Amino acid sequence: MARKIRILVAKPGLDGHDRGARVVARAFRDAGFEVIYTGLRQTPEQIAEAALQEDVDVVALSILSGAHNTLLPRTVEALRARGLSDVLVVAGGVIPAEDIPGLKASGIAEVFTPGTPTRAAVDFIAGRVAPE
Amino acid sequence: MSDAHDRIAAEQERWHREVAVPSLARRPERKTGFTTNSGLPVQRLYTPADVPVDYLNDLGFPGEYPFTRGVQPTMYRGRFWTMRQYAGFGTAEATNARFRYLLENGQSGLSVAFDLPTQIGYDSDSPLAEGEVGKVGVAIDTLADMETLLEGIPLDRVSTSMTINAPAAVLLAMYIAVAQKQGVRPEQLSGTIQNDILKEYAARGTYIFPPGPSMRLITDTFAYCAQHVPRWNPISISGYHIREAGSTAAQEVGFTLANGVAYVEAAIAAGLAVDDFAPQLSFFFNAHNDFFEEVAKFRAARRLWARIMRERFKAQNPRSWMLRFHTQTGGSTLTAQQPMNNIVRVALQAFAAVCGGTQSLHTNSMDEALALPTEQSVMVSLRTQQIIAHESGAAETIDPLAGSYYVEHLTGEIERQARAYIAKIDELGGAVRAIERGYVQREIQEAAYQYQRQVESGERVIVGLNRYQVEETPPTNLLRVDPAVQEEQARKLAEVKARRDQAAVDRSLATLRTAAAGTANLMEPILDAVKAYATLQEICDVLRGVFGEYHPSEEL
Numbered sequence: 001m002a003r004k005i006r007i008l009v010a011k012p013g014l015d016g017h018d019r020g021a022r023v024v025a026r027a028f029r030d031a032g033f034e035v036i037y038t039g040l041r042q043t044p045e046q047i048a049e050a051a052l053q054e055d056v057d058v059v060a061l062s063i064l065s066g067a068h069n070t071l072l073p074r075t076v077e078a079l080r081a082r083g084l085s086d087v088l089v090v091a092g093g094v095i096p097a098e099d100i101p102g103l104k105a106s107g108i109a110e111v112f113t114p115g116t117p118t119r120a121a122v123d124f125i126a127g128r129v130a131p132e
Numbered sequence: 133m134s135d136a137h138d139r140i141a142a143e144q145e146r147w148h149r150e151v152a153v154p155s156l157a158r159r160p161e162r163k164t165g166f167t168t169n170s171g172l173p174v175q176r177l178y179t180p181a182d183v184p185v186d187y188l189n190d191l192g193f194p195g196e197y198p199f200t201r202g203v204q205p206t207m208y209r210g211r212f213w214t215m216r217q218y219a220g221f222g223t224a225e226a227t228n229a230r231f232r233y234l235l236e237n238g239q240s241g242l243s244v245a246f247d248l249p250t251q252i253g254y255d256s257d258s259p260l261a262e263g264e265v266g267k268v269g270v271a272i273d274t275l276a277d278m279e280t281l282l283e284g285i286p287l288d289r290v291s292t293s294m295t296i297n298a299p300a301a302v303l304l305a306m307y308i309a310v311a312q313k314q315g316v317r318p319e320q321l322s323g324t325i326q327n328d329i330l331k332e333y334a335a336r337g338t339y340i341f342p343p344g345p346s347m348r349l350i351t352d353t354f355a356y357c358a359q360h361v362p363r364w365n366p367i368s369i370s371g372y373h374i375r376e377a378g379s380t381a382a383q384e385v386g387f388t389l390a391n392g393v394a395y396v397e398a399a400i401a402a403g404l405a406v407d408d409f410a411p412q413l414s415f416f417f418n419a420h421n422d423f424f425e426e427v428a429k430f431r432a433a434r435r436l437w438a439r440i441m442r443e444r445f446k447a448q449n450p451r452s453w454m455l456r457f458h459t460q461t462g463g464s465t466l467t468a469q470q471p472m473n474n475i476v477r478v479a480l481q482a483f484a485a486v487c488g489g490t491q492s493l494h495t496n497s498m499d500e501a502l503a504l505p506t507e508q509s510v511m512v513s514l515r516t517q518q519i520i521a522h523e524s525g526a527a528e529t530i531d532p533l534a535g536s537y538y539v540e541h542l543t544g545e546i547e548r549q550a551r552a553y554i555a556k557i558d559e560l561g562g563a564v565r566a567i568e569r570g571y572v573q574r575e576i577q578e579a580a581y582q583y584q585r586q587v588e589s590g591e592r593v594i595v596g597l598n599r600y601q602v603e604e605t606p607p608t609n610l611l612r613v614d615p616a617v618q619e620e621q622a623r624k625l626a627e628v629k630a631r632r633d634q635a636a637v638d639r640s641l642a643t644l645r646t647a648a649a650g651t652a653n654l655m656e657p658i659l660d661a662v663k664a665y666a667t668l669q670e671i672c673d674v675l676r677g678v679f680g681e682y683h684p685s686e687e688l
Contacts, residue, residue, distance in 0.1 A: 014248035016337020019377045023584045039686035040337050070263025097606030114468040114501050117588045
């Protein structure tokens with residue numbers, strides 16, 4: 001039987017807005033993914049550690065605080081430092097268009113901005129991660 | 133009366149049979165069922181037969197119980213609501229400049245946004261503050277930052293609202309200390325601290341301490357303000373964030389007032405008399421797009437709180453029965469797509485807040501689904517309020533939608549549903565227990581998910597988002613906070629630490645630690661610590677050491 005896609009939904013930094021993270025997490029679960037939610041206020045290191053422990057295929061980062069340029073690349077580095085370079089990292093939140101190229105260059109595969117249907121994120125991930 | 137109702141009901145039945153049904157046969161309605169934005173069923177027509185209002189009991193007169201028609205006897209004929217734009221970003225200098233700009237343009241009160249490290253009790257040089265300093269609000273580390281923030285602003289004449297919760301007592305102490313340096317006495321100050329920790333656990337996330345000690349800090353501020361800062365609202369019990377997190381209108385009222393009940397009970401348990409602090413309680417609600425539902429929501433909240441305070445808590449002072457509230461238009465209703473459309477959404481929402489009798493109002497700016505607002509877009513949103521005040525006519529009479537069969541029906545329905553939520557929360561052991569058990573969070577998250585599904589299925593139309601879309605190039609003129617703010621702020625903090633009297637800081641923190649471990653009111657020791665230029669984090673760390681920290685259990 002094919003293994004389900006395992007995904008860690010995480011809130012980096014001090015941002016308390018988790019409506020989006022929770023709605024997306026439920027949409028992932030309804031799409032058949034196995035979803036783990038970190039809860040609020042996670043440091044990049046905590047997120048990478050959770051990704052390692054949970055053996056996930058994908059890390060989905062939700063951030064609305066404006067700290068994305070600092071925290072998202074740092075999370076990618078923390079994942080790489082644990083040998084998780086093959087984990088797909090996506091992000092969503094209030095992120096200005098002009099910041100997206102820099103984030104992608106740092107290793108974020110896709111950035112979903114306000115108004116994106118949850119289906120778009122599901123399809124993107126399903127298209128990138130082939131279940132083993 | 134009932135004769136007249138019976139005649140109307142009979143005629144309504146005849147109209148339905150002879151007029152409506154044949155018309156429907158020729159031309160069906162757009163949908164099989166109609167609901168409000170929050171999902172309350174909406175009938176085709178409302179008549180006096182559908183809305184059995186007992187005028188004297190349910191509506192009454194403005195300034196009198198049950199305050200359905202408003203808390204003041206003359207409402208906006210006396211004075212408009214306070215136009216209060218929430219602002220803050222970067223350093224205290226930058227925010228002070230924005231405050232002065234808003235005051236020069238006719239804003240009547242200040243509203244301070246703090247950055248996340250400040251809201252969670254970390255200094256700008258903390259590793260946890262990395263990337264967050266000055267981003268969603270102004271960074272405040274010590275009294276020196278507060279002095280800069282309020283430089284040149286007459287604190288005896290301007291009322292100030294501060295969106296600060298877990299460390300609210302510390303920021304209030306800093307405000308009092310700055311005022312004293314300006315020669316303004318605490319009893320002359322007016323303003324509000326949000327100080328509503330329960331909705332932080334349930335919906336907003338900037339908690340520090342566990343519920344028990346958090347409730348103590350809150351009741352300490354109630355007691356202190358009642359005695360020393362009588363014109364200050366020591367809490368703003370907030371439905372705003374509950375709604376932003378996805379709740380319905382009725383949940384917004386139910387969960388907020390249930391939190392209100394918990395604060396009143398905590399204060400009474402701490403030995404305060406209800407009429408000593410209840411007149412200083414204030415509230416904060418959202419305004420979304422369904423105009424009639426929102427107007428009804430504000431009226432229902434006022435009526436229900438008055439009844440709770442009088443019937444449940446036996447408050448005697450009419451001011452204890454009054455639900456006075458601030459409104460902010462709904463951030464989550466704004467779209468990143470075609471952002472100019474947001475001007476119209478904000479205008480509708482603000483109009484609902486005014487027709488619903490708000491005491492103060494923040495109107496969001498068109499670009500806030502993308503970033504913090506620019507000066508130009510803030511100007512449009514402030515002008516929106518001024519147009520409603522001076523041009524719309526809504527401020528010329530009191531509670532202008534009273535007597536609308538539809539609005540009275542919704543008012544009754546929202547009050548009924550909110551009461552049912554409060555009863556359920558009572559059954560679970562009160563708001564603190566209901567939040568610890570995740571009940572409130574689950575209800576909100578379920579409503580949020582249903583809403584999202586309706587948007588994605590197209591059942592709910594959001595103009596510019598899932599219908600009438602256009603190709604757009606992303607906007608480029610967004611406000612950006614200079615990343616150098618963090619270094620600048622850390623440098624200022626190091627300077628303050630170098631020039632303060634360290635022995636005085638140590639003494640004040642030791643006194644605070646002892647007080648926190650006991651039962652004394654913590655406002656005085658906190659005030660002494662901020663005056664010695666102890667930092668926000670130093671003070672919060674002392675309290676963390678005594679109180680511990682809150683760690684929610686996460687479930688999906």
